[in-house]
Amino acid sequence: MRNRGDEDLETPITSMIDIVFLLIIFFVVTAAVDKDMVDESIMLAEAKKSPAVETSDPRMVTINVNQRGQINIALQPVTLNQLEQMLLALKIQAGDSLPLLIRCDGNTKFDYIDRVMQRAAKIGLYRVRIAAMVDG
Amino acid sequence: MRKKYDDKLAVPMSSMIDVVFLLLIYFIITQRDEISEAHLAINLPAPGSAKASENKPQLLEVEVFEKQYFLRGTSVSLETLESTLNSFRNPDLTVIIKVSINAKAPDLVNVLDLCQGAGLTKLNVVTLR
Structure with a gap:
């Protein structure tokens, strides 16, 4: 029992x-x-004064740029021309206010970031954010 | 007899629920920790917008080179740049950041960070060639 x-x-x-x-x-x-949207191999530059983001726009397109200038979106490597095509397609869907986030490595030359920003501006996306790491 | 078994059964359940909640809290906290990122907003120069900014008196130009910052043509340290930016504290002030293509990401991020700290939000990034 x-x-x-x-x-x-x-x-x-x-x-x-x-x-x-x-x-x-x-x-x-x-x-x-x-x-998955984030390339873990990228070590962001540090920001000391800026507050960490609490909520971000769900439409935000994250563009990873590594120190050799290679671009990937959601770990999918893309060329500048492909990036432009993608952004154009997304802009048609989401409108002019589509926010872009550039996650660039601490060793990325501005030249490479500039190339991405040029393409964004060419399409008409002027609002860009640059990701930085907040310590603590 | 049956009831006694039910009472015994309730004890491991509640401790297990405790463990489950601890695990859940652990995962939620570790997830939050990884998203400690700041997103520094900038504006890109729109074609044909250069004329509109000519009449604005409240304009500050910062030039960024590799580990070097220029304010109105003179080389300044990051500390000087910070105190200068802090002395403005004017949200209407438009800061034009001219970045050399040889500069690296942290050089730009430093300036954007200081502007954010000084409450300046109208930041325009222009490329120097």
Whole structure:
């Protein structure tokens, strides 16, 4: 009788563990999807006075520029011409106020950033943000 | 008899819920930590907008070279630049940042950061060739 009671007791805990692990996996996966837009190999320059962003526009297009001037969007490498095409298509969808975020490495020459900004300005996207790391 | 088992069953459940919430809080906190980024907004020069800015008296030009900053033609340190920018504290002041193509990202970010700190929001970035 005692033995049988113990067996009854074990069942809800195992199913609960299943649910818990499912929840954890769900959170880990959704967190990973968020980070996919970001090239982890890029070490941003540091900003000391600026506040960290709380919420950003969901339409924001993140453009990663590494120190050799290579561009990628959501880890998908693109050339300047492809970037221009993409931005043009996005601008038609989202309008002139489409915000751009340039994530450039601390060693990226301004020349490379300028090339991206030139293309953005050519299309008519004048509002650009540059990402920086906030310490602390 | 049956009821007694139910009582025993409730104890590991609540401690397990505690552990689950701890895990959840841990994941949420670590996620927040990674998004400690600042987004420094700038304006790009629109074609044909150069004329409009000529009449504005409140204009400040900062030139950025590799680890060198020029204010009205004289080389200044980052500290001098900061105190100068802080002395304006005028949100209407338009700052034109001329950046050399040889400058690196941190040089620009430093200036943008100081402007942000000084409450200046009208920042225009122009490229020096």
